[in-house]
Amino acid sequence: MNKKNQMDKKISTAVIRRLPRYFRYLRELIRNDIMRISSRELSEKMNITASQIRQDLNNFGGFGQQGYGYNVKSLYSEISHILGVDSGITCIIVGMGNIGKALVNNPLFEKRGIKITGLFDSDPDVIGTKYNELVVSDVQTIEDFCTENNVDIAVIAIPKAYANETVEKLCSVGVKGFWNFSNAEINVTNGKKIFVENVHLGDSLMALCYDICCEKQEAN
């Protein structure tokens, strides 16, 4: 089944959000030379019910065979395909502060076949520095760059105050995906269709603090 067919079938956002987890597990299984797995075994490893797993995976064709399980490699390759792994997605990083630096060296782009093609910053001391063969460019040149090069995703790793104007600019030169680390709400007003994925690290930390505080109070 190709992606177009799946799209017609409209896989729910909840399922799409779970797919990267399957992707990680299956990759791990392949690394360990495990070629078949039952929904029960997968369920134990992933801490999801077997019935949820069957339901999730049935969304894009029944790969599992009764009493035989799933073919790990084909399931992995199908999920990779759905999620756009190795489909030539290109990405730039805007803002080479701590987050930008942590990301440019992170293997997560490469593992998913996403190519980082540009790095941008506004600080004269940072412009011209080099990361993995890429030289940091002046953010003033970002629109020209995106006009000349196809850019699918911009990582927004700049301060909150500059996030929306930057996204607006990038939008106008065809960038559609924004991986937003700035903590700003992205409100683009030009009516273009964009996709924003927010990473609020602090929110996750606070949920943990809540648990810790409850635990401490219970102990008292």
Add this chain to the structure above:
Amino acid sequence: MNKKNQMDKKISTAVIRRLPRYFRYLRELIRNDIMRISSRELSEKMNITASQIRQDLNNFGGFGQQGYGYNVKSLYSEISHILGVDSGITCIIVGMGNIGKALVNNPLFEKRGIKITGLFDSDPDVIGTKYNELVVSDVQTIEDFCTENNVDIAVIAIPKAYANETVEKLCSVGVKGFWNFSNAEINVTNGKKIFVENVHLGDSLMALCYDICCEKQEAN
């Protein structure tokens, strides 16, 4: 209402997960000197229905007054209190690679009143380096450190392969909270109650890639 009372009332995880977002919005409002807000206005800003907002906030006492709205400062202070902001939580960072470095310099700990008290690494070139007055210690000394100092949360920013043994060690010296950037599933076997908050940056990136790929296919 104190936290103990709220706990007796068992606020659902879904609500707790939304609270940090309210926390951010309310902080923004305070910065802009806005002292009262209606659920309708908050709804427009946050893109959540007004009825959801009222429901969420009613979980810890009805702060809103009909025709008058919410008192921003008391709501902020109550949510801060529930989430354990400024409640003396202490934290260490294990692994001073790119993620560790990005985090130690990130204001998110300070903003929530969380004190980073120790940094650890295994690399002799990294041990002894300094970040914000804190010297990176040898990870071999981590158990002694945690025995001598109260540590609530450990940020796990080390490679996947070492994550579980490290968590197990930290568990045995009383650390209960783990902010896990390692991509490992934490499976601690010693029966201690711990809280793990996983940050899988790649999963969020993949969800974005899915959207971009669908969009590209639609365009073709």
